[in-house]
Amino acid sequence: MTQAGKKKRSGVLLTGAAWIISVLFVFPVVWMIWTSFHSETDAATNPPKILSPFSTEGYSAFFGSNPWPPILNSLTASVISTVFVLCLALPAAYALSIRPVKKWSDVLFFFLSTKFMPVVAALLPVYLFAEKIKFLDNIWLLIILYTSMNLPIAVWMLRSFLSEIPDEMLEAAQVDGAGLVRTLREIIAPVIMPGIASAALICFIFSWNELLFARVLTGTRAETAPVFLTGFVTSQGLFLAQVCAASFVVSLPVLAAGFAAQDKLVQGLSMGAVR
């Protein structure tokens, strides 16, 4: 076989491998969605009946269990804490990158080090304090905690994006007599926008997904969607189609956001930190 032919064949093989692995990884999710559209009896068969009739039994059972309050709580906690994170992280990132404060790397390290502290180690005092001031089962408590949970990551990401602005551009703006506002609007904003978007996306995902804080610190009023999901199984026995429907619905906002902003996610995860 010729060199080119060999190369072509190995190329086809590698492409095939890429496809097979991707399909394998997505398959459990496809299976979850597939199962969610079966009746309970068809969902729990062995071996699986792949072509059983379409049914929305699982979904009507899930929506019948009044999932809206927890979903709204999750939405509130995730969106508001993400806004808080951005409001706190943007100025901080600015102070750490453009004209940085002294010992900026120590400060950055401090922010990052808070992520190393397992949250369980701070959970008990938070619980006791919240209990004392009657702040348990309050969505604002979660908002504050989620803000602190995501702030270090956001500061780190935004700082790296800001650091990408070349000094020359800032100096040129200064020479041109551009004030702070104009510099911010015309030079910094365009560079930082993708950074803000990806930081926001990641904060949203992590807040939406959080279980431990929500489980310990909320009750009936401030319960979030993940907590609702865990209670959903134990309190009602097991209904497979219903569990799959519930899992899919609760994952939908993150799936939608993640798919829509895939490139931002990639940029954000690599954090612009390594170039």
Add this chain to the structure above:
Amino acid sequence: MSADTSAAAVTKDSGVDPDKSTSLAKAGAWARRAPLLPALIFMIVVTQLPFVATIVISFMNWNAYYPDDRSFAGLDNFKTVLTDVNAREAIIVTVLLTVGVVLISLVLGLAIALLLDRKFRGRSIARTLMITPFLIVPVAAALLWKHALYNAQYGLFNGVLKFLFGDSAPQPDWISDHPLIAVMFSLVWQWTPFMMLILLAGLQSRPMDVVEAARIDGASGWQIFTNMTLPHLRQYIELSGLLGAIYIVQNFDAVFTITSGGLGTANLPYYIYQTFYSAHDYGTASAAGVIVVIGTIIIATFALRTVLSLFREETR
């Protein structure tokens, strides 16, 4: 450049007299610090104060069932934790789980990133499929694995076995037979896409002209991989490993949902959760928390040394 020297540069430019310039420099330093303060103060209040409280409680006898028995306990709680079989097992489980999941997802993620780095038809669709597990809410993912895939009666795995080999097919009870592996497997599934995304970003930032030049010079694919690709990816590998480790050390969702910490899968976060939430033993839970933090700091210091290259790289 430090704040001082740049402040000096500003005063030189504006040409004000020296007395004024020191106060200006001071004002400048504060102007620089000001934007940082809200975030810094917030983080200290919300994360550091509770931790100080955890340290205090860890030296106390404090069980919510016996509220009147609160007293100073010295190092008793630490002794309890370190001699408790469950706590020791939780430490081992945490290490196994973290190291196992991070390593396997890293290697898998690297392999998949290399596959997806090639140009082929529908590459962006394949990437979208690949990242889906990362976008599923962890609790939902754990429920999916536990009930729809692992379940011994009607889970997909046993279903496929029966489909392939008929009624006499083996029907293992995946979770009871291999609880820790079952938890690990589901976590690897969730975290491989995360690793893959970071590594793919790394691969795509590779200077291709240099790789081409090496290829023309007769370097083999393996040589290019070990001598050029891997060194370029080093930072990305470290970053993804570090971030993955931070999250997996603290994993609660999978352990809580799949096994409820039973069958020898309770990791430290679950152990602490249980000690505090079910047993209401605040002192012991806090001591365990302090031990976890000390352990994490030791590991993190080593890990961060390697990642510190990220910090040193740029100085403005």
